[in-house]
Amino acid sequence: MTSRILLSMVCTACLISVPAGAQETEAPDQQPTLRFEGYPGARDFEVVPRKDKLFFYPCTQCHRFLEPNPEVRELAAPHDIKLEHGRGRIWCLSCHSLENRDNLRTLLDEPVDFDDAYLVCGGCHANRQQDWYFGVHGKRLANWQGERKLYNCTECHDAHSPAIKPRNPKPPPPVRAGLERVPGAEYEQHPVWETLEEQEDQ
Amino acid sequence: MSRDNGRRDGHSKFDQARRNILRAIGLGAAAAVAQPAWGGQTLQDAFASFFQKDYRRMSAEEIEAALERIERNAAARYGVEIDCQNTPPQPGVVFGYAINISRCRGYRDCVYACVQENNLGRDSQVQYIRVLQLEQGDFNLEHSDHYYDPETVPVEGKHYLPVQCMQCDDPPCVKACPVEATWMEPDGIVVVDYDWCIGCRYCMAACPYWARHFNWTVPEIPAEEINTNTHYLGNRPRPRGVVEKCHFCVQRTRKGRQPACMEACPTGARIFGNLLDPNSEIRYVLENKQVFRLKEDLGTEPKFWYYSD
Numbered sequence: 274m275t276s277r278i279l280l281s282m283v284c285t286a287c288l289i290s291v292p293a294g295a296q297e298t299e300a301p302d303q304q305p306t307l308r309f310e311g312y313p314g315a316r317d318f319e320v321v322p323r324k325d326k327l328f329f330y331p332c333t334q335c336h337r338f339l340e341p342n343p344e345v346r347e348l349a350a351p352h353d354i355k356l357e358h359g360r361g362r363i364w365c366l367s368c369h370s371l372e373n374r375d376n377l378r379t380l381l382d383e384p385v386d387f388d389d390a391y392l393v394c395g396g397c398h399a400n401r402q403q404d405w406y407f408g409v410h411g412k413r414l415a416n417w418q419g420e421r422k423l424y425n426c427t428e429c430h431d432a433h434s435p436a437i438k439p440r441n442p443k444p445p446p447p448v449r450a451g452l453e454r455v456p457g458a459e460y461e462q463h464p465v466w467e468t469l470e471e472q473e474d475q
Numbered sequence: 476m477s478r479d480n481g482r483r484d485g486h487s488k489f490d491q492a493r494r495n496i497l498r499a500i501g502l503g504a505a506a507a508v509a510q511p512a513w514g515g516q517t518l519q520d521a522f523a524s525f526f527q528k529d530y531r532r533m534s535a536e537e538i539e540a541a542l543e544r545i546e547r548n549a550a551a552r553y554g555v556e557i558d559c560q561n562t563p564p565q566p567g568v569v570f571g572y573a574i575n576i577s578r579c580r581g582y583r584d585c586v587y588a589c590v591q592e593n594n595l596g597r598d599s600q601v602q603y604i605r606v607l608q609l610e611q612g613d614f615n616l617e618h619s620d621h622y623y624d625p626e627t628v629p630v631e632g633k634h635y636l637p638v639q640c641m642q643c644d645d646p647p648c649v650k651a652c653p654v655e656a657t658w659m660e661p662d663g664i665v666v667v668d669y670d671w672c673i674g675c676r677y678c679m680a681a682c683p684y685w686a687r688h689f690n691w692t693v694p695e696i697p698a699e700e701i702n703t704n705t706h707y708l709g710n711r712p713r714p715r716g717v718v719e720k721c722h723f724c725v726q727r728t729r730k731g732r733q734p735a736c737m738e739a740c741p742t743g744a745r746i747f748g749n750l751l752d753p754n755s756e757i758r759y760v761l762e763n764k765q766v767f768r769l770k771e772d773l774g775t776e777p778k779f780w781y782y783s784d
Contacts, residue, residue, distance in 0.1 A: 316754055404784070408756035409575070409764070412743035417756075418731035429743070437742065439627035443583035447600045448622060 308383070309392065315406040318421035321414065321428065322388045330387065332374040341371050357434040359397075368393050368432070394426045516551065520544050529655065530668040530707065541670070542707060549712050553696065557703040559711050562729040564662035570723050570778065571663070571750040572734075573760045574637055577783035578744035581606055581628040581635035588739030589639075592724060593710040594702055596694025603688070603721040604736060607636040616769075639736070640665065640686035640721035641769065641777030648720075651681035657718075663750070663778055664723050666708040674716040683770050684777075687720045723747075750778065 324330050329351065345364050348354065356364065370376045376384040380396045395402030404410035405426070412429070414422040429437070448454065516524065527533070527541055542559045549557045586604045595601050607619035611632050619636065629635065646665050649657050656671035657678055679687045693715040705711040706726035713719055724734035728747070732738075737745040748757035760766060764782040771777075 314754075407759045407763075409746055409760050410743065410784075412740075413733070413756070415733060415738065416731045417728065417733050417737075417747050417749075424743075429741070437580070439580075439629060440582065441626060442581055442624070442628045443587050445583075445622045445624045446586070446602050446605070449600060454622070 309379075309395070312403055312406045316408075316421055318406075318408075318423050320388060320391065321422060321424050323390060323425050323427055324387045327387060330375070336374040343371055354433045357436070358432065388425070390425050390427045390432070394432075516548055520547060524670065527670055529671050531658070538707070545705075545707070545711050549701075552712065553698045553701055555698050555701045555703060557701065557705050557711070559705045559707060560726065561707050562726070564660050564664075565729060567749075567751055569663040569750045570642065570728060571748065571757045571761075571780070572642070572723070572778065573746040573757055573764075573766065573780040573782060575744045575746070575783060576634060576636055576781050578742045579606070579635045579637060580742055580744075581608060581623070581630075581633075582741065584739045584741055585637060585736035585745070588735040589721070591700065592702055592727075592735035593722075594694065594696055594705070594712055596690065596692065596696065597700075598695045599690055599692050601688040601690065601694070601719070603686070604637055604639045605685070607638055608633050609636060610634075636781070637736075638684060638686070638769065639779075640723075641684055641775070641779040642721075642723060644776035644778055645774065647681040647683065647773075647775055648678035648687060651677040653677060660708070660725075662729070664708075664725055664728075665720070666722050666725065667717070667719055668708070669711070669713050669717045669719065672717040674718065676718060678718055683773050683775065687718050689718050690715050 329335075343366060348365070352365075359367070366378075367380075368377050370378040370382075370384060373384050375387075377387060377390060377393045379385055379393055385392045391402060391405060401410050405423070408421065408423070411426065412424045414424065426432075523540065523544060528537065530538070533541065538561055542561060545559045546557055549555060549559075583606050586602055586606065589595070589603050590597070593603065595603070605621045607616065607621050608623040608630070609615075609619050611634055614636075616636075623630070623633075642659075642663055642665055644659075644663070646659060649659060649665060653675060654671060654673055656673070657665060657667045659665050674689070676687075676689055679689060690713055694713055696712075701712075702710060704726055706729075709722050709725040724732075724736075728734055734745075734747055737747050746756050746760050748755035750757060750761075752758065760782060761780065764784060766780040766782040768777045768780055
């Protein structure tokens, strides 16, 4: 029942379209597998691969020797990650597959390739995902015309700590001769006329 | 006879001296004309530049000759082989731009990508893009600060608003130009013919966005940093005393590439595309986001929108 509710929620959020053949092949007593196939009207795109940038990939290098442990816990090195995502509502196995280590998973426990991480993110962030499909969230590479090549969500956002960290800006423009500012003076906050108006009010 | 000889000798000596003097004057004048006065151009190029017509009145051959002249002049001035092109506007394309101000974090990466791409003078204080820092919730541009320089951005309680040429559809700068050296191209980009501009700066006074900039000096660019992919109406090396502005990287966008500022933006706050294509990103923004334009009440119809989500 829970999964059915979950499924219906995901369906509504992601505008899942059901392939015509999918329901016929399913056994009648089973829930038909609905797969997200993108948003109607969104143009085709190609995603910049991520797997070649992952340090530990393929995960089965080590995990085939390890017993799967579904217990919620703090992980030790090399995965001593401080999870700043979901505010405590999710943990590793919400997105990583327990059995199928080289893949991510959706909320319906479907395997998702690391190159298609945007499918996992969309499970919760459907609005952002929709914007991303239509090219108004995230980054498109190189050209405005022709083939669309998009960066994955995880290219910019660290999946374990998705908020973008503050960083230093590039230097300010040179101050024009004669416009040097006196430290401490609030030029922007108090243009001359506003200062005069304040004085008049007092 | 001796008198004749003497006279002839005297005449010959005088003649020789006169010739030497004339030669010296001639060489001096030629050197003065050739090097400093014409910025390293040949006299032929200098004459051809002087009599060059307005861009819109030049024939294809004249434009080709002008492009070759620009390349020769750049080689003489900077010692760099540039490729100056005249890519025409694409049919059925009008460019539009949108910035997601809730994504802009004030890094100024766009500003420096623009300087690099468009061969802006490194010492002439010209930057096409200004990133304004404003108090959260404040849109009074008079309260903005574009000299902000904190350790890290975004600063708590501030938001950022990049401003550049809005490529107005009813551009006041074009109307102000007394010599018609600036105009709107069919793809919506407002461009300047730097060879036709007389440097009166009326357009700068007319622009409500502070988007036009004057070259008080010859733009100084290190030879190794010159962008050799140039366009006649875009980022070709400019002389002193002319006005220039953002041209949506005409040398890139007419070939389907993104403007340099958009490519450099690390947050993806910048959206660029064809306003006439109903499936473009820019149209999606206009149809699905709450957009606004700066100083819309002035009626300049900017093709540059801002939105937040």
